[in-house]
Amino acid sequence: MTLVSGWGRFPVVDSELLRPRSFEAVGEAVVTxxxxxxxxxxxxxxxxxxxxxxxxxxxxxxxxFDPVTGRIRLEAGVLLSDLIxxxxxxxxxxxxxxxxxxxxVGGAIAADxxxxxxxxxxxxGRYVDSILLRTGQGETIEASREQxxxxxxxxxxxxxxxxxxxxxxxxxxxxxxxWIRERVISASDxxxxxxxxxxxxxxxxxxxxxxCAARGSDLGRSLIYLGEHxxxxxIADGAGAFPAGKNPGLAVPVDLPxxxxxxxxxxxxxxLYYRMGARRAGGGHVVSLYPYFFPLDSxxxxxxxxGRRGFLQHQCVIPELGARAVLGEILDRVARRGDAxxxxxxxxxxxxDGILSFPLPGYTxxxxxxxxxxxxxxxxxxxxxxxxxxxxxxxAKDARQSRATFEAGYPAxxxxxxxxxxxxxxxxxxxxxxxxxxxxx
Amino acid sequence: xxxxxxxxxxxxxxxxxRAAARAFAKAGYDVALxxxxxxxxxxxxxxxxxxxxxEVGLRTFDVLDTASFxxxxxxxxxxxxxxxxxxxxxxVQQNAESDLAHATTIMRSNYEGPSLILGLFAEKFLARGSxxxxxxxxxxxxxxxxxxxxxxxxxxxxxxxxxxxxxxASRGGVxxxxxxxxxxxxxxxxxxxxxxxxTVEAPVVGDxxxxxxxxxxxxxxxxxxxxxxxxxxxxLPEAVFKKLKF
Numbered sequence: 001m002t003l004v005s006g007w008g009r010f011p012v013v014d015s016e017l018l019r020p021r022s023f024e025a026v027g028e029a030v031v032t033x034x035x036x037x038x039x040x041x042x043x044x045x046x047x048x049x050x051x052x053x054x055x056x057x058x059x060x061x062x063x064x065f066d067p068v069t070g071r072i073r074l075e076a077g078v079l080l081s082d083l084i085x086x087x088x089x090x091x092x093x094x095x096x097x098x099x100x101x102x103x104x105v106g107g108a109i110a111a112d113x114x115x116x117x118x119x120x121x122x123x124x125g126r127y128v129d130s131i132l133l134r135t136g137q138g139e140t141i142e143a144s145r146e147q148x149x150x151x152x153x154x155x156x157x158x159x160x161x162x163x164x165x166x167x168x169x170x171x172x173x174x175x176x177x178x179w180i181r182e183r184v185i186s187a188s189d190x191x192x193x194x195x196x197x198x199x200x201x202x203x204x205x206x207x208x209x210x211x212c213a214a215r216g217s218d219l220g221r222s223l224i225y226l227g228e229h230x231x232x233x234x235i236a237d238g239a240g241a242f243p244a245g246k247n248p249g250l251a252v253p254v255d256l257p258x259x260x261x262x263x264x265x266x267x268x269x270x271x272l273y274y275r276m277g278a279r280r281a282g283g284g285h286v287v288s289l290y291p292y293f294f295p296l297d298s299x300x301x302x303x304x305x306x307g308r309r310g311f312l313q314h315q316c317v318i319p320e321l322g323a324r325a326v327l328g329e330i331l332d333r334v335a336r337r338g339d340a341x342x343x344x345x346x347x348x349x350x351x352x353d354g355i356l357s358f359p360l361p362g363y364t365x366x367x368x369x370x371x372x373x374x375x376x377x378x379x380x381x382x383x384x385x386x387x388x389x390x391x392x393x394x395x396a397k398d399a400r401q402s403r404a405t406f407e408a409g410y411p412a413x414x415x416x417x418x419x420x421x422x423x424x425x426x427x428x429x430x431x432x433x434x435x436x437x438x439x440x441x
Numbered sequence: 442x443x444x445x446x447x448x449x450x451x452x453x454x455x456x457x458x459r460a461a462a463r464a465f466a467k468a469g470y471d472v473a474l475x476x477x478x479x480x481x482x483x484x485x486x487x488x489x490x491x492x493x494x495x496e497v498g499l500r501t502f503d504v505l506d507t508a509s510f511x512x513x514x515x516x517x518x519x520x521x522x523x524x525x526x527x528x529x530x531x532x533v534q535q536n537a538e539s540d541l542a543h544a545t546t547i548m549r550s551n552y553e554g555p556s557l558i559l560g561l562f563a564e565k566f567l568a569r570g571s572x573x574x575x576x577x578x579x580x581x582x583x584x585x586x587x588x589x590x591x592x593x594x595x596x597x598x599x600x601x602x603x604x605x606x607x608x609x610a611s612r613g614g615v616x617x618x619x620x621x622x623x624x625x626x627x628x629x630x631x632x633x634x635x636x637x638x639x640t641v642e643a644p645v646v647g648d649x650x651x652x653x654x655x656x657x658x659x660x661x662x663x664x665x666x667x668x669x670x671x672x673x674x675x676x677l678p679e680a681v682f683k684k685l686k687f
Binding site: 019021 | 485487492493628631
């Protein structure tokens with residue numbers, strides 16, 4: 001057995017880790033209690049098999065690429081970073097990228113990841129035309145919106161519970177350059193932040209970094225980053241059409257002692273971040289896609305900042321109506337607590353596509369907390385606010401929500417379970433997450 | 442005819458072979474992949490074509506079938522600019538201690554075959570007056586260890602062959618690179634206990650090979666830390682070394 005954990009390093013559990021080298025071997029590897037794992041960037045227990053975990057990053061071949069349409073067929077273990085580095089210089093990028101580029105295509109489909117453009121362009125699954133799925137029953141099927149459509153919509157956002165995604169056909173976005181025309185807006189409080197995000201609805205990309213140490217009249221003060229793909233004529237003279245992607249240079253070499261992150265260091269960091277950003281506010285400027293989309297990727301192993309015991313990310317989405325009051329209440333409790341993440345992220349989402357996809361029209365707030373003290377109880381209290389507002393939590397980030405919170409947030413669960421059962425009547429595919437939230441006890 | 446540079450990878454189905462092929466194709470080389478099972482190489486060829494829009498060829502090559510080598514080299518449509526031998530077999534040391542056939546296969550896979558085929562390419566390159574030869578050897582060839590000296594001794598022979606060939610060929614415009622990768626996370630090392638800070642992923646080796654070819658480096662340890670580690674190991678007196686559990 002091997003100790004396996006997600007990016008948040010909580011929980012750490014025993015699961016047999018296998019690295020099959022062929023699709024036949026994937027089939028043989030899937031026994032009762034298995035789930036596929038991409039690059040391990042799900043924060044909690046989604047990509048840990050109840051008994052066995054099937055690692056898919058060895059499957060990283062591109063099958064075909066059409067340089068005219070940008071349509072691509074690839075194996076599920078290809079990382080988005082690889083796609084960007086390979087096809088970016090040829091004028092194509094993924095339509096949707098999350099906050100890290102080190103996720104696999106299979107993982108991005110299974111979590112139906114969203115990016116800074118979800119409010120207008122939807123999630124990762126929207127640009128996937130079909131998938132090759134090895135179901136729990138042992139069949140290998142092609143699923144699309146037309147063919148095996150139940151399996152398709154259950155797999156997009158289905159957290160790997162419908163089977164193992166082997167291949168996918170998807171569309172890439174044609175771009176003139178790898179640069180982003182960015183505009184920074186500083187918002188002095190939560191109302192201003194939400195207004196700025198609403199006003200940014202027409203921007204392709206928008207996101208707000210919230211100072212979650214700020215309290216009182218500063219509560220919710222933030223920097224809103226709007227972005228558009230820069231055209232050829234908009235980039236600086238001498239800059240190449242596509243910026244060089246650097247491998248993470250700076251790495252966090254050891255687990256920092258948990259006292260490194262305390263209310264003082266967090267407050268100081270946030271103050272500095274806000275002030276530096278506010279100085280850039282106003283006019284537009286052009287930045288490389290790498291820092292724009294993936295600010296944390298430049299620090300390898302940043303999860304070690306939270307110490308050996310790991311951290312929890314709490315990402316909820318709150319429906320638009322009434323969101324202001326709930327978000328204010330959550331931020332106030334977090335600020336008073338004082339040990340939350342150095343930065344929180346607030347952005348708008350649109351309608352999700354998969355049956356179990358996380359997004360719904362509203363605002364999503366993401367917060368990091370080190371694992372210590374009474375954090376689990378605190379987050380349960382936050383969950384009650386989320387549920388009361390008709391919201392839900394993101395399964396790709398979750399490691400601890402209760403069944404009740406999950407079931408309240410995902411009313412399409414019954415339909416998902418029926419499809420899952422038809423693809424896997426014996427209940428072969430099981431992850432630590434499914435044991436915690438889905439499976440019959 | 443294309444004016445692009447070309448590289449042939451012997452052992453194209455290995456993890457390092459795939460990584461090297463990607464690095465060269467990304468740099469604009471046309472690539473040929475050679476291996477025992479050409480059908481199994483087809484997905485990798487498709488991958489290279491789709492990613493980098495280069496020409497990719499496939500060739501059957503078995504490192505143990507030395508009788509086929511002359512036909513293999515003369516059968517190539519064009520002599521490549523770069524030949525890279527990734528071929529090797531770790532084998533099982535304990536079995537090799539009593540099973541002569543297994544020991545022979547390890548020795549032939551890591552020394553005889555790679556040396557003979559690269560020697561043949563060297564003659565063709567020297568006749569042309571240009572070319573680069575890359576042999577992937579191993580840090581295990583720097584000193585015999587109790588735990589893998591059958592493999593290590595064959596790699597030592599291969600390293601010596603490459604260094605001799607380099608001395609001779611450099612006068613004729615042909616460059617020879619010796620690659621000592623250290624621990625790499627691949628099929629070959631799966632299940633082995635590797636020391637994290639000394640371990641690299643296959644793409645790092647692929648990029649290092651390309652870099653060495655373009656910069657005309659003679660011997661590369663893929664991770665600089667290995668140069669130091671092996672310097673220490675090589676200088677330990679035999680009386681001390683034989684007592685180490687290593």
